[in-house]
Amino acid sequence: MPTSPKKAAADDGVTRPAKPRAIRMRDVAAVAGVDISVVSRVLSGDERLVVRPETRERVLEAVTRLNYRPNIAARALKTARTMAIGMVVPDLANTAYTEIARGADERAAELGYTLLVASGRMQERLPTLEGRIDGLLYAVATSDSTAPHRLPEQIPSLLVNRREPGLGASIIANDEEGVALATQHLIDLGHTHIGLIVADFSVDTHRRRAAGYRRAMRAAGLPDASESILETAFDEAGGYEATLELLRREPRPTALFVARGPTVPWTLGALAACDELGVSVPDDLSLIVLSDVPIADYLRPAVTSLELPLATLGSRAIDQLLRLIDGEAVADAMVDEPPRLMVRETTAAPPGRR
Amino acid sequence: MPTSPKKAAADDGVTRPAKPRAIRMRDVAAVAGVDISVVSRVLSGDERLVVRPETRERVLEAVTRLNYRPNIAARALKTARTMAIGMVVPDLANTAYTEIARGADERAAELGYTLLVASGRMQERLPTLEGRIDGLLYAVATSDSTAPHRLPEQIPSLLVNRREPGLGASIIANDEEGVALATQHLIDLGHTHIGLIVADFSVDTHRRRAAGYRRAMRAAGLPDASESILETAFDEAGGYEATLELLRREPRPTALFVARGPTVPWTLGALAACDELGVSVPDDLSLIVLSDVPIADYLRPAVTSLELPLATLGSRAIDQLLRLIDGEAVADAMVDEPPRLMVRETTAAPPGRR
DNA sequence: CTGTTAGCGCTTTCAA
DNA sequence: TTGAAAGCGCTAACAG
Numbered sequence: 001m002p003t004s005p006k007k008a009a010a011d012d013g014v015t016r017p018a019k020p021r022a023i024r025m026r027d028v029a030a031v032a033g034v035d036i037s038v039v040s041r042v043l044s045g046d047e048r049l050v051v052r053p054e055t056r057e058r059v060l061e062a063v064t065r066l067n068y069r070p071n072i073a074a075r076a077l078k079t080a081r082t083m084a085i086g087m088v089v090p091d092l093a094n095t096a097y098t099e100i101a102r103g104a105d106e107r108a109a110e111l112g113y114t115l116l117v118a119s120g121r122m123q124e125r126l127p128t129l130e131g132r133i134d135g136l137l138y139a140v141a142t143s144d145s146t147a148p149h150r151l152p153e154q155i156p157s158l159l160v161n162r163r164e165p166g167l168g169a170s171i172i173a174n175d176e177e178g179v180a181l182a183t184q185h186l187i188d189l190g191h192t193h194i195g196l197i198v199a200d201f202s203v204d205t206h207r208r209r210a211a212g213y214r215r216a217m218r219a220a221g222l223p224d225a226s227e228s229i230l231e232t233a234f235d236e237a238g239g240y241e242a243t244l245e246l247l248r249r250e251p252r253p254t255a256l257f258v259a260r261g262p263t264v265p266w267t268l269g270a271l272a273a274c275d276e277l278g279v280s281v282p283d284d285l286s287l288i289v290l291s292d293v294p295i296a297d298y299l300r301p302a303v304t305s306l307e308l309p310l311a312t313l314g315s316r317a318i319d320q321l322l323r324l325i326d327g328e329a330v331a332d333a334m335v336d337e338p339p340r341l342m343v344r345e346t347t348a349a350p351p352g353r354r
Numbered sequence: 355m356p357t358s359p360k361k362a363a364a365d366d367g368v369t370r371p372a373k374p375r376a377i378r379m380r381d382v383a384a385v386a387g388v389d390i391s392v393v394s395r396v397l398s399g400d401e402r403l404v405v406r407p408e409t410r411e412r413v414l415e416a417v418t419r420l421n422y423r424p425n426i427a428a429r430a431l432k433t434a435r436t437m438a439i440g441m442v443v444p445d446l447a448n449t450a451y452t453e454i455a456r457g458a459d460e461r462a463a464e465l466g467y468t469l470l471v472a473s474g475r476m477q478e479r480l481p482t483l484e485g486r487i488d489g490l491l492y493a494v495a496t497s498d499s500t501a502p503h504r505l506p507e508q509i510p511s512l513l514v515n516r517r518e519p520g521l522g523a524s525i526i527a528n529d530e531e532g533v534a535l536a537t538q539h540l541i542d543l544g545h546t547h548i549g550l551i552v553a554d555f556s557v558d559t560h561r562r563r564a565a566g567y568r569r570a571m572r573a574a575g576l577p578d579a580s581e582s583i584l585e586t587a588f589d590e591a592g593g594y595e596a597t598l599e600l601l602r603r604e605p606r607p608t609a610l611f612v613a614r615g616p617t618v619p620w621t622l623g624a625l626a627a628c629d630e631l632g633v634s635v636p637d638d639l640s641l642i643v644l645s646d647v648p649i650a651d652y653l654r655p656a657v658t659s660l661e662l663p664l665a666t667l668g669s670r671a672i673d674q675l676l677r678l679i680d681g682e683a684v685a686d687a688m689v690d691e692p693p694r695l696m697v698r699e700t701t702a703a704p705p706g707r708r
Numbered sequence: 709c710t711g712t713t714a715g716c717g718c719t720t721t722c723a724a
Numbered sequence: 725t726t727g728a729a730a731g732c733g734c735t736a737a738c739a740g
Contacts, residue, residue, distance in 0.1 A: 022508070024717060035727045040719055050725055072485030073436070074717035076427035077732050084486065092455060092471075093647060098446040105473065114482040117446070117471045119459065128468040131426030132438065132486065154376070240652070264618060268652035275654045293447060298594070298622035300629045378733060389711045394735060405709065428733035431716045712739075717732105724727075 023068045032062040039063075043070065084114045085321060086133035088126070090140060092119045094262045095293045096310060097139050100160060103314030104137060111322065130155060135321045137314075156324040160317045163204045169330045171317045173308045175205055178339030179212030179259055182288045182306045185341055186255040187220045190349045191286060194222075195246045195253035196229045197239075197270075199260040206231070209259045228253065232260065239269020240276075247277055247285070254350035255286040259306075263290055267303060282348035291342070301345035309337035377422045386416040393417075397424065438468045439675060440487035442480070444494060446473045448616045449647045450664060451493050454514060457668030458491060465676065484509060489675045491668075510678040514671045515664075517558045523684045525671045527662045529559055532693030533566030533613055536642045536660045539695055540609040541574045544703045545640060548576075549600040549607035550583045551593075551624075553614040560585070563613045582607065586614065593623020594630075601631055601639070608704035609640040613660070617644055621657060636702035645696070655699035663691035 029036040034055060042051060042059045062068070076082045085108050089097035101117050108115040116133060118125045122140075129136070139160040159170035179196075186194050196213045198206040210229055217224035227249060232242045239258065246253060258270050267289045271281065279285050281301065289296065291305035313335050324330045383390040388409060396405060396413045416422070430436045439462050443451035455471050462469040470487060472479045476494075483490070489510040513524035533550075540548050550567045552560040564583055571578035581603060586596045593612065600607060612624050621643045625635065633639050635655065643650065645659035667689050678684045 022717095026717080036718085037720075037728080038726060041726095044719080052725065055725080069481075069484060071431070071717050073427050073430035074732090075719075077425070077431050077734085078717080078719050080732075082427070082486075092446060092452040093449055095447055098452075101446060102473070109478075109482070114486070115472070116486075117473075118469070119456070119471075124463075127423075128463070130423060132436075132468070132470075264647070264649060265652050268649060272652055272654045293618070295618060295622060298619050298626055300626045376733095380733080390733095391712080391735080392710060395710095398735080409709085425733050428716090429735075431718085432733080432735045434716075710740085713737090715736100716734090719730105719732090721730090722728085724725105 022071070023066045025068070025070070028059065028062045028066055028068045031066060032058040034059060082132055082134050083112060084116050084133045085135050085137065085318065086129040087115055087117050087137040087139070088122055088129070089117065089119050089138075090121070091262075092117075095264065096161075096261050099293070099310040100139055100314040100317070103311030104318050105314070106311070107315035107318040111318065113318070113322075115318075135325045137317050137321060156321060158317055158321045158324060158330075161205060161313060163332055169320065169324065170332045171313060171320050171335065172205065172208075172332075173310070173313050173335050173337075174339060175308065176208040176212035176215070178306050178308055178341075179209045179257070180216040181212075181339060181341050182257050182259075183213050183216035184220075185304075185343065185347065186257070186286060186288070187216060187222065189255075189286065189347060191253075191255040192222055192350075193251055193253045193255070194228060195249075195256040197232060197242050197246065197256070197258045197260060197266075198229065199231070200233055201231050206260065213257070213259075239266035240273045241269075242266075243270040243273035244276065247273065247279060253285070254352075255288075255347070257288045257306075259290050261290060264293065264295055267291075267295065267299075271299070271303075282346045284351060286348055286350070287346040288341075296342065296344060304344045304347040305342050307340045307342055309335055309339065312337045376425070377420045379422070379424070382413065382416045382420055382422045385420060386412040388413060436486055436488050437466060438470050438487045439489050439491065439672065440483040441469055441471050441491040441493070442476055442483070443471065443473050443492075444475070445616075446471075449618065450515075450615050453646045453664040454493055454668040454671070457665030458672050459668070460665070461669035461672040465672065467672070467676075469672075480509075489679045491671050491675060510675060512671055512675045512678060512684075515559060515667060517686055523674065523678065524686045525667060525674050525689065526559065526562075526686075527664065527667050527689050527691075528693060529662065530562040530566035530569070532660050532662055532695075533563045533611070534570040535566075535693060535695050536611050536613075537567050537570035538574075539658075539697065539701065540611070540640060540642070541570060541576065543609075543640065543701060545609040546576055546704075547605055547607045547609070548582060549603075549610040551596050551600065551610070551612045551614060551620075552583065552585060554587055555585050560614065567611070567613075593620035594627045595623075596620075597624040597627035598630065601627065601633060607639070608706075609642075609701070611642045611660075613644050615644060615646075617646060618649055621645075621649065621653075625653070625657075636700045638705060640702055640704070641700040642695075650696065650698060658698045658701040659696050661694045661696055663689055663693065666691045 025039050026036050029039045039059050042056050087101055087104060092098060105115040118129060122138060135156040137158050137160050140162055157168060159167050161172055163170045163172055183194060198209050201207050214224040230242055230246050232238050258266050260266060274281050274285060281287050288304045288306060291307055296303040296305040316335050320330050320333060379393050380390050383393045393413050396410050441455055441458060446452060459469040472483060476492060491512050491514050493514040494516055511522060513521050515526060517524045517526055537548060552563050555561050568578040584596055584600050586592050612620050614620060628635050628639060635641050642658045642660060645661055646664050650657040650659040670689050674684050674687055
């Protein structure tokens with residue numbers, strides 16, 4: 001009894017894929033003894049479908065027995081819907097984006113959608129995603145990645161974590177409130193010279209963060225001097241240099257809020273700079289960072305951090321995008337959930353006040 | 355002159371997507387004055403196609419002018435190929451996976467494929483990806499995520515960063531060689547009591563790492579005592595506890611290699627534990643970590659790390675998977691590129707030897 | 709060298 | 725309550 005040569009490979013580390021003909025809907029129909037259109041309607045959960053319970057039963061049974069899986073391409077061709085959402089992020093190593101993606105993914109799954117994540121520049125990513133997705137989320141917080149000054153055409157898109165006139169609808173977190181909160185915490189501790197590190201002001205996210213800082217400072221009757229705010233253009237690991245620079249200014253700040261990412265290298269860079277200058281945290285300098293991963297907890301001293309509701313941002317982004325896909329008008333929005341300040345060990349009263 | 359209500363929205367933060375009818379191939383054909391099949395053949399770059407240059411020109415021109423983009427679903431339905439590769443990783447926050455994904459993405463793009471990344475458990479992810487991809491890469495290094503003891507059926511799959519009988523073909527890095535290299539570095543510095551932290555031995559990756567350690571120790575005539583190897587089951591932030599535990603053992607190791615991830619929290623955890631015990635690095639303890647992000651550089655002292663060729667692993671994974679997709683037999687493979695030890699500031703001679 | 713044609717597998721009226 | 729039939733947009737023989 002000669003065996004088919006195709007199934008020769010045992011499990012010896014060599015895999016030769018079997019290519020059995022896929023089960024089609026018509027196979028299911030045949031087994032269930034009904035027409036293919038009945039199968040289609042039973043499976044699509046069409047509520048206004050009238051079908052005898054026993055018939056539906058037979059269909060479902062056949063589906064299970066044959067392990068039938070609908071052909072996505074055929075369905076997409078017919079319905080002009082892929083039931084997938086794309087998300088383009090500049091860099092998967094940036095934990096802020098992956099946290100947003102996590103929230104988006106979860107919400108998308110709840111609604112029967114699949115989230116497809118791709119990283120890189122929009123110009124390169126969009127073409128390969130087009131046609132595979134019904135809508136696009138793009139998270140861009142750095143000015144360099146701004147590039148898509150052209151809105152993705154033809155496909156409903158939502159800008160995440162940034163608001164940009166000309167780029168269509170967006171969803172953001174309340175960065176201003178968060179930074180104000182953090183600044184207030186430092187003020188409450190007695191600090192009067194507080195440094196703020198943000199990224200390029202060409203991105204509104206950072207202008208909003210600076211606004212939060214200024215609001216809190218002014219409300220406390222403190223100077224919101226521009227030289228306390230450092231606008232950092234370098235995208236990479238600039239935490240070290242930026243912190244050095246701010247700490248060289250006179251009068252030297254007694255507190256510092258690093259309100260930009262990528263958070264892991266920027267946090268570590270700030271700490272390295274303090275170490276370099278012999279500045280002790282929190283004795284000589286109070287430090288707050290923007291965080292989105294549990295890293296703050298593992299550092300010694302544990303770092304006080306401002307947590308933006310990034311997962312919620314992703315989740316809400318999906319809701320807004322689906323509206324857009326459904327043809328509704330969608331305005332710029334902000335997530336309700338407030339940022340939370342996690343006070344740990346790097347914030348204390350300033351040197352003079354103890 | 356009544357405007358269409360559809361295009362009412364200006365750029366006031368309110369976006370209402372225009373839904374113009376998509377350009378089809380037949381539109382291009384009409385404009386170019388040729389048959390649709392000619393367009394198809396010109397676009398597919400069919401080499402054995404004979405077409406007058408001017409005709410091809412007209413077609414290409416029409417494509418550009420109309421900004422035609424082929425309908426992916428229709429093509430996929432016809433060819434039974436999606437030209438997309440799926441990759442399922444347990445967690446996007448784990449930088450090892452994102453680095454593998456980066457390499458895979460790059461290589462896939464080179465070959466005209468799109469990499470679709472999804473995170474989560476296989477059982478949940480696979481169904482939503484099926485039908486959208488021609489093949490699947492799955493990276494799983496922890497035993498918990500093992501779950502897919504059932505091979506993804508019907509779809510060519512490759513296990514990445516792990517080798518598991520019963521799960522089909524795989525691609526791995528030379529973890530054994532890497533760990534041997536790191537261990538040798540510590541031995542060369544004069545260490546004789548070297549601790550090793552790995553994860554669950556149920557995953558071969560960690561057995562191979564332990565083997566590399568043992569090989570180096572034995573080659574140097576040193577005891578490769580089992581109590582120097584700590585098998586850590588917890589997946590999360592266990593670096594702190596694991597390090598504490600290993601440093602409590604007698605005789606206390608003078609060097610430690612944390613050969614497991616997720617690297618950021620495990621590295622920070624190890625450092626926190628040293629801090630806790632008043633153990634100075636590298637004076638009292640030399641430390642090497644497994645790394646895949648530049649974090650090692652930003653810590654003070656900068657951490658010596660073993661760099662596995664993860665991007666290359668991803669790139670080779672694509673090559674192997676495409677072979678599988680083409681119906682070739684594919685065996686387990688290992689990336690050629692050797693791991694590299696980046697000696698920084700956390701490794702030095704042991705206390706007694708200076 | 710270019711056009712005709714037959715589907716790919718599914719959804720969705722419409723008819724029975 | 726179920727079946728028939730017409731495509732969705734594209735590719736790939738094959739015919740001219």
